[in-house]
Amino acid sequence: MAGGNRPSWSLSHFLRARGKDERSRDRPTGLANRLHFELVYSYLFQAADRGVAMTVLLFSFGSEEFEASDPETLRVLGERILDSTRTSDLAGHLGHGRLVVLLFCTNIAGGMIAADRIEQAVLELNLGRVSIGLANYEASMKEPSELLETADRALRAAEEAGGGVELA
Numbered sequence: 725m726a727g728g729n730r731p732s733w734s735l736s737h738f739l740r741a742r743g744k745d746e747r748s749r750d751r752p753t754g755l756a757n758r759l760h761f762e763l764v765y766s767y768l769f770q771a772a773d774r775g776v777a778m779t780v781l782l783f784s785f786g787s788e789e790f791e792a793s794d795p796e797t798l799r800v801l802g803e804r805i806l807d808s809t810r811t812s813d814l815a816g817h818l819g820h821g822r823l824v825v826l827l828f829c830t831n832i833a834g835g836m837i838a839a840d841r842i843e844q845a846v847l848e849l850n851l852g853r854v855s856i857g858l859a860n861y862e863a864s865m866k867e868p869s870e871l872l873e874t875a876d877r878a879l880r881a882a883e884e885a886g887g888g889v890e891l892a
Contacts, residue, residue, distance in 0.1 A: 750817040752795060753802030761816030765826055768814075769868040772861040779827040779835035779860045782875040783842065784883060786852035791821065797849060804845040809838065822879075824872075832860040832891060839889045853887035855879055860892070 748760035756764070772778040791798075805815045805823065814826040825842065827835055835858045843854050857879025865871050874892040882890040 750802075752791075752798035753805075753817045753823075754799060755802050755805060755823065756814055756816035758816065758818050761814060761818065761824060761826070764814055765872075766868045768826065768828060769861075769871065771828075772865075772871075773863075777829055777831045777834075777861065778871070779830045779832055779838075779858060780871050780875040781825040781827060781835055781839055781842070781856060781858055782872070782879045783823050783825075783839075783854060783856040784821045784879060785846075785854060786883070786887070789821075790851040791819075793851060797851070801846060801849055801851065804849070805842060808841040808845040813838070824875075832858060835860065836889065836891075843889070855882035855885075855887050856889045857882055858889060858891050 748756060750757040768778070790801075793801075802815075802817075805825070809815055809825055809827075812828050813830075814828070816824050816826075818824055825838065827838055830838065839856045839858060843856060846854060857875045857877070859871055859875035859878055861871055865874075878890040878892040882888055
């Protein structure tokens, strides 16, 4: 800018403000809500087609009943998930007993590390057995829904096995 004036906004300011926007957050957990997650995920999916690694971690606690947990437990759950992920990751509550973490710039090996961290962080909350499905972007995937569906199939396999981590 002329005269050395700095703009009144910056990218980091935008990201901090966006994170506090109540419309983009799930109130009980403090994680991204479904709409916010899907908007960001759809946008970032295009980067995977350009060679950026992307892994989706989808998890549940054995039933949808965890969503009826007391507000403090859900708040702590959200905090633990956020504390065990990177700032470049996007954690969200999709509803129907499903939580998701988009691991941007992460291959499947990094996804396994993230899954272990999250599993350890939430186990002591006693919300039920933790089941995790991991899926990595593949060049054959043309629509964002394909990666989420692949992670969902892996999650269902983990649930049928009684918990743990399943890779797609």
